[in-house]
Amino acid sequence: MSLKMTMKGGFQMSFNPDSVNIVMTLHPQVALLAQLMLIGALFLALFRLIRGPNTVDRIVALDLIAGVILALTLFYAITQNKIHFMNVGLAVAVIAFLGTVAMARYLEKKYLKREIEKTPESHHTSSNKQNPPSSTNH
Amino acid sequence: MSIIAIIINVLVLIGASFVLIAALGVFRFPDFYTRIHAATKAGAFGGALCALAAGLHFLSASGFVQAILIIFFFYITTPVAGHLLGRAAYLGKVSLYSKNRMP
Structure with a gap:
C-alpha cells in the first residue's frame, strides 16, 4: 500500500499486493495456541471472580485478569507489528498494581476496625485516643 | 525463520502457558493462600516473558x-500487591x- 500526494491536495491510495511486506514473526499455529491459552486463562480467572468465597479471592482474580490482559496486549503488539501497544501494556501494569494495593489497604483498614470494635480492652484505649481529655488541650 | x-x-x-498455569491454580486450589501463591508468582512470570x-x-x-519498564512494573510490583493482600x-x-x- 502506498500513499501519493495528488495535485488537488488529497491523498491517493493505491494497493499493490507485491509491495506489501508483512512481518510474520510468530508461526500461525503458535499464535493460535498462545491465544487459546490466554483466553482460557481469562475464563478460568473469571470463574474465580464470580464465585470467590471471600472478597480477597475476587481481588486476586482481578489481579490475575489484569496480568492476562497485559499478556494479550503484548501478544497483539507482536502479531500486528505495532509498537504503540506496549505503552498500553505499561499502563495496564501500573493501573493493576495501584488498584490491587488500594483494595488491599481498604480491606486491611476495615478488618482492623472490626478487630478493634470486637475486643473490649482495645476499644477503651482507642476511644481514649480518639477523645483525649479536655484538660490536655489547655 | 531466523533464530x-x-x-x-x-x-x-512459555509465557502463555505460565499464565494458563496461574489461572488454573487460581481456579483449582482450595484455599486463598494457595491461590495467591499461584497468581502472583506464575502470572507475573508469564507476563514478564x-x-x-x-x-x-x-x-x-x-x-x-x-x-524493561513493563517487566519492572509488573514483575516487581505484583508480589508486593500479593503481600499486601x-x-x-x-x-x-x-x-x-x-x-x-x-x-
Whole structure:
C-alpha cells in the first residue's frame, strides 16, 4: 500500500499486493495456541471472580485478569507489528498494581476496625485516643 | 525463520502457558493462600516473558526500554500487591484449608 500526494491536495491510495511486506514473526499455529491459552486463562480467572468465597479471592482474580490482559496486549503488539501497544501494556501494569494495593489497604483498614470494635480492652484505649481529655488541650 | 524469531515463538509459548498455569491454580486450589501463591508468582512470570518477547520483536531502543519498564512494573510490583493482600487476609482471619493432613 502506498500513499501519493495528488495535485488537488488529497491523498491517493493505491494497493499493490507485491509491495506489501508483512512481518510474520510468530508461526500461525503458535499464535493460535498462545491465544487459546490466554483466553482460557481469562475464563478460568473469571470463574474465580464470580464465585470467590471471600472478597480477597475476587481481588486476586482481578489481579490475575489484569496480568492476562497485559499478556494479550503484548501478544497483539507482536502479531500486528505495532509498537504503540506496549505503552498500553505499561499502563495496564501500573493501573493493576495501584488498584490491587488500594483494595488491599481498604480491606486491611476495615478488618482492623472490626478487630478493634470486637475486643473490649482495645476499644477503651482507642476511644481514649480518639477523645483525649479536655484538660490536655489547655 | 531466523533464530530470533524462534526465540520469540518459544518465549510467547512459555509465557502463555505460565499464565494458563496461574489461572488454573487460581481456579483449582482450595484455599486463598494457595491461590495467591499461584497468581502472583506464575502470572507475573508469564507476563514478564511476554514483555521480553515483545521487546525482542521490536529490535529498537524504545521497544527495549518499554519492555524493561513493563517487566519492572509488573514483575516487581505484583508480589508486593500479593503481600499486601495476604496481610489483609491474615488480619481478616480468612480460613485455611481444613482438610489438610499433616504427615
